[in-house]
Amino acid sequence: MAKCDASQYIGFGREVRIQHPLETITIVLVLLLAVVVSEYLSRMLRLPIPRPLVQIALGGAIGLIGDFQVTLNPDIFFLLFLPPLLFLDGWRIPKEELVRDSKTILALAFGLVVFTVLGVGLFIHAMIPAMPLAVAFALAAVLSPTDPIAVSAIAARVPIPKRMMNILEGESLLNDASGLVCLRFAVAAALTGTFSLYEATADFVWVAVGGLGVGFVVTTIINAAKNWMARHYGEDTGSQILISLLIPFAAYLLAEHLECSGILAAVSAGVTMSFSEASGQAMATTRVRRSTVWDMIQFAANGIIFVLLGEQLPAILRSAAETVRLTGHHDPGWLLIYVLAINLALAVLRFAWAWVSLGFSLFRARRRGIVIERPSWRFVVAMSLAGVRGAITLAGVLTLPLVLNDGSPFPARDLAIFLAMGVIILSLVAASIGLPLLLHGLHLETNTGQRAEENRARMAAAEAAIAEVERVQHELAEGKSDADLYVAAAARIMDLYRARIEAQSRAGEDAALARQIEAIEARLRVAALKAERMTIYRLLRTRKIGSETARKLVRELDLMEARYEG
Structure with a gap:
C-alpha cells in the first residue's frame, strides 16, 4: 500500500489523509485476519452463502467499527493484485478443455465482452444521462469480466457440471484481459474527449499481440535460465518458488513499459508457464511447496479484494445522497434501482448471446450431418446467472483516474464505483440463490x-x-x-x-466393482496413514523422536493421504 501527497487523492467524495506506516501495516494485518475469519465463518454458518459475501460483510463491519479508511493508488492496486491472479488462472486452467471448447470460450470472452460494453454502456448512458458516454462504456467494460472464484465458492454447495465450469474458467481467463483492454480505451476517450476507431483498432492489435508476446518471451527466457542453473548448480526450492512469484510482475511491468497490455502479458505468462512445467524438470518437493504457496496467495489476494470492497461500503453509502444527485434525483433508492437494472441488462444480454450462439452452433452441426440434442433451457439460464462479477471488476473500477488531464475531477467516478460494487454484490446473491434452483434435479454428465x-x-x-x-x-x-x-x-x-x-x-x-474396491482400499489406506501420523505425534510428545524427524515423516504421510482423499 502506498500513500502519496493527499492532495492527489479524492477517495469516494472525501479527502484522503496521509497514514503513518505503522497504521498501514496494521490495516494489512487486519485485512488478512478478516480473510482468515471469513473462511471459518463460512464453514461454521453452513448456509448457502459463498465466501465472497461473507468477506464483504466482514469488510463492512471493519469499515463501521474501525477508525481507518483504506485508499489505494489505483495503479499500485492494479499491480499488486491482478498479475498474480491472472498468471495463476493461465497456469492452472486445463489446456485440453480450453482447446476443446475454444470456440465457445472465445465467443464469450471476446464477442460477449464487446456486445456487453456496447449494449450495457449505451443502456447506462440512456438511463443516467449525467454519466458521460465514455464513462458509461468504462463502467460497462469493468462489468464485463466474470469471476470463477465466486462461482467455485457457490459450486462447493451445489454441483455444477464440469464442462460448464471449464467454460466459465476459460471465459474468465480471457475476458479479464479483453474487458480491461476495453476499459483502457474508454478511459482514454474520457480523458482526451476524442475517440478514433482506426487508432483504437491499431492500438488494440499492438496492445494484444505485444502483451501476449511479452508474456511468452519473459516466461520462456526466465524458465530457460532457471532450468540451466538448476542442471549445473542444483535446485533450491525457495529460489524456485520466488522466481515463479516474480514472473507475472516482470511480464506485467515490461509490457506496460512497452505500452502493451500487462493484463494479457500476465495471462500469456501463466499459459506459457504451464507448458514449460510440463517438462517435469522441477523437483517434486519444489512443485508441492510452490503449489501450496500459490494457493495461499490466491486465497489471500481474492479475500483481501472482497474485504476491501466491504470496507469501502459504509463510506460509499454515507455519500449515497450526494452521489445520487449526479443522476438528477434526490432519493438514494434510485441507486438500488440502477443496480437492479444494470444486473438485469447484463443477464439479458448474456442469455441472448448464449442462446443465439448455441442455436448457431447446433445449426452448423446439422449442416455437417451431426445431430446434437439441445441442452435444457435451464442450463442456458444457469450459464447466464453464473456470470457473476467479482475481484477483477472491483480492481478495474478502482483504477478509474481521479482527475482528468486538465486537473478537474473524473466525472461520475463515485457513481461508477457505487454501481460496480452493487452489481458485484447483487450478482453474487442472485447466483447463490438461483444456481441451486436451476441445477437441482438436472442430469449432470459423468466423467x-x-x-x-x-x-x-x-x-x-x-x-x-x-x-x-x-x-x-x-x-x-x-x-x-x-x-x-x-x-x-x-x-x-x-x-x-x-x-x-x-x-x-x-x-x-467391471468398472462398478473396481470403483467399489478402490474406494474401500482408499479408506483403509487413509485409516492406516492417520494411525501412523498419530503414532509419530505421540513419539514426538514423549520425546522419543526429534521435531525434524517428525516433520519429515508427517509430510510424507500427508502427501500420501492427499493422493487418496484428493
Whole structure:
C-alpha cells in the first residue's frame, strides 16, 4: 500500500489523509485476519452463502467499527493484485478443455465482452444521462469480466457440471484481459474527449499481440535460465518458488513499459508457464511447496479484494445522497434501482448471446450431418446467472483516474464505483440463490472419459516403473556379492506396481466393482496413514523422536493421504 501527497487523492467524495506506516501495516494485518475469519465463518454458518459475501460483510463491519479508511493508488492496486491472479488462472486452467471448447470460450470472452460494453454502456448512458458516454462504456467494460472464484465458492454447495465450469474458467481467463483492454480505451476517450476507431483498432492489435508476446518471451527466457542453473548448480526450492512469484510482475511491468497490455502479458505468462512445467524438470518437493504457496496467495489476494470492497461500503453509502444527485434525483433508492437494472441488462444480454450462439452452433452441426440434442433451457439460464462479477471488476473500477488531464475531477467516478460494487454484490446473491434452483434435479454428465484416461495413464506409468526398477536393480547388483538383496528389494517394489496394473485391468472389465474396491482400499489406506501420523505425534510428545524427524515423516504421510482423499 502506498500513500502519496493527499492532495492527489479524492477517495469516494472525501479527502484522503496521509497514514503513518505503522497504521498501514496494521490495516494489512487486519485485512488478512478478516480473510482468515471469513473462511471459518463460512464453514461454521453452513448456509448457502459463498465466501465472497461473507468477506464483504466482514469488510463492512471493519469499515463501521474501525477508525481507518483504506485508499489505494489505483495503479499500485492494479499491480499488486491482478498479475498474480491472472498468471495463476493461465497456469492452472486445463489446456485440453480450453482447446476443446475454444470456440465457445472465445465467443464469450471476446464477442460477449464487446456486445456487453456496447449494449450495457449505451443502456447506462440512456438511463443516467449525467454519466458521460465514455464513462458509461468504462463502467460497462469493468462489468464485463466474470469471476470463477465466486462461482467455485457457490459450486462447493451445489454441483455444477464440469464442462460448464471449464467454460466459465476459460471465459474468465480471457475476458479479464479483453474487458480491461476495453476499459483502457474508454478511459482514454474520457480523458482526451476524442475517440478514433482506426487508432483504437491499431492500438488494440499492438496492445494484444505485444502483451501476449511479452508474456511468452519473459516466461520462456526466465524458465530457460532457471532450468540451466538448476542442471549445473542444483535446485533450491525457495529460489524456485520466488522466481515463479516474480514472473507475472516482470511480464506485467515490461509490457506496460512497452505500452502493451500487462493484463494479457500476465495471462500469456501463466499459459506459457504451464507448458514449460510440463517438462517435469522441477523437483517434486519444489512443485508441492510452490503449489501450496500459490494457493495461499490466491486465497489471500481474492479475500483481501472482497474485504476491501466491504470496507469501502459504509463510506460509499454515507455519500449515497450526494452521489445520487449526479443522476438528477434526490432519493438514494434510485441507486438500488440502477443496480437492479444494470444486473438485469447484463443477464439479458448474456442469455441472448448464449442462446443465439448455441442455436448457431447446433445449426452448423446439422449442416455437417451431426445431430446434437439441445441442452435444457435451464442450463442456458444457469450459464447466464453464473456470470457473476467479482475481484477483477472491483480492481478495474478502482483504477478509474481521479482527475482528468486538465486537473478537474473524473466525472461520475463515485457513481461508477457505487454501481460496480452493487452489481458485484447483487450478482453474487442472485447466483447463490438461483444456481441451486436451476441445477437441482438436472442430469449432470459423468466423467467416464477422463477416468478411463486416468486408468490408462496409471497402467503406463506402472509398466514404465517396473522396467526402470529392473534396470536399476541389475545396474546396482552387477558384480556384487549381495545381489540377492537387490533382487528382493526390487521384487517388493515391482509387486506394488503389478498390483496397480491388475487393479486397473479389472477396472475395464467391471468398472462398478473396481470403483467399489478402490474406494474401500482408499479408506483403509487413509485409516492406516492417520494411525501412523498419530503414532509419530505421540513419539514426538514423549520425546522419543526429534521435531525434524517428525516433520519429515508427517509430510510424507500427508502427501500420501492427499493422493487418496484428493
